[in-house]
Amino acid sequence: MAESPAKVQKAGGGRSCCVCNERRAALKRPKTLEQICRECFFAVFEEEIHQVIMQNQLFKPGERIAIGASGGKDSTVLACVLSELNRRHNYGLDLFLLSVDEGITGYRDDSLETVKRNEVQYGLPLKIVSYKDLYGWTMDEIVKIIGLKNNCTFCGVFRRQALDRGAALLKVDKLATGHNADDIAETVLLNILRGDIARLSRCTAITTGEDGPIPRCKPFKYTYEKEIVIYPDNFAELVC
Numbered sequence: 001m002a003e004s005p006a007k008v009q010k011a012g013g014g015r016s017c018c019v020c021n022e023r024r025a026a027l028k029r030p031k032t033l034e035q036i037c038r039e040c041f042f043a044v045f046e047e048e049i050h051q052v053i054m055q056n057q058l059f060k061p062g063e064r065i066a067i068g069a070s071g072g073k074d075s076t077v078l079a080c081v082l083s084e085l086n087r088r089h090n091y092g093l094d095l096f097l098l099s100v101d102e103g104i105t106g107y108r109d110d111s112l113e114t115v116k117r118n119e120v121q122y123g124l125p126l127k128i129v130s131y132k133d134l135y136g137w138t139m140d141e142i143v144k145i146i147g148l149k150n151n152c153t154f155c156g157v158f159r160r161q162a163l164d165r166g167a168a169l170l171k172v173d174k175l176a177t178g179h180n181a182d183d184i185a186e187t188v189l190l191n192i193l194r195g196d197i198a199r200l201s202r203c204t205a206i207t208t209g210e211d212g213p214i215p216r217c218k219p220f221k222y223t224y225e226k227e228i229v230i231y232p233d234n235f236a237e238l239v240c
């Protein structure tokens with residue numbers, strides 16, 4: 001779980017930003033512990049993701065890319081940053097939002113409203129695929145039959161396939177997800193505890209499924225969850 005933005009350490013009073021040396025530092029960066037101002041934080045956050053994209057050759061000009069959009073913080077920030085970097089650096093990508101509606105009342109219906117706002121805000125076409133349409137069952141209906149035990153396993157498998165089917169409908173070349181450095185660290189630990197050596201060797205790759213129909217990539221592989229939380233909307237709470 002991400003720490004609340006208010007708990008992320010504020011910068012010490014009156015110090016200047018370690019990047020620009022001009023403005024007053026507004027927070028201590030969770031990733032580097034540097035004292036940094038608001039403007040420089042945004043700039044380095046975005047620049048680091050741009051460098052990850054370039055160094056790992058995540059995308060090629062002209063590609064159609066679906067962003068797995070759950071309406072949560074990670075994929076919302078991913079949509080915002082990718083559309084900005086695509087414009088700023090002329091990646092030449094056609095970006096789309098792809099959402100899976102699992103049919104969980106009071107959960108996904110709420111977050112899909114966020115995705116619909118993102119569609120307008122970032123001007124990215126949105127495709128929603130639902131378990132009901134794809135499989136004939138909503139997650140609520142499945143839980144009524146199988147109960148709460150193991151339903152996460154079903155849901156995870158269905159979502160994975162639903163994302164592939166949605167990506168195929170959009171005819172995209174790749175799917176980008178909002179998995180961040182903390183998610184990857186969690187998966188590493190889980191695979192160690194399970195003794196799953198095969199998954200352990202695969203789970204840190206920035207791009208997976210290159211031999212399958214739709215490769216997936218994680219532009220936030222090196223991005224700390226705490227920094228995603230403070231970018232951009234919650235920043236105001238941190239300002240000293």
Ligand SMILES: Nc1ncnc2c1ncn2[C@@H]1O[C@H](COP(=O)(O)OP(=O)(O)OP(=O)(O)O)[C@@H](O)[C@H]1O
Nearest residue numbers: 068069070072073074075076098099100177178179
């Ligand atoms: N229902 C969904 N529709 C589309 N993409 C999804 C969906 N659920 C998850 N994803 C993709 O998988 C990534 C990791 O999902 P996870 O469920 O682990 O959530 P998370 O780490 O809380 O991310 P987020 O904050 O984006 O929800 C998300 O960032 C998103 O790109």
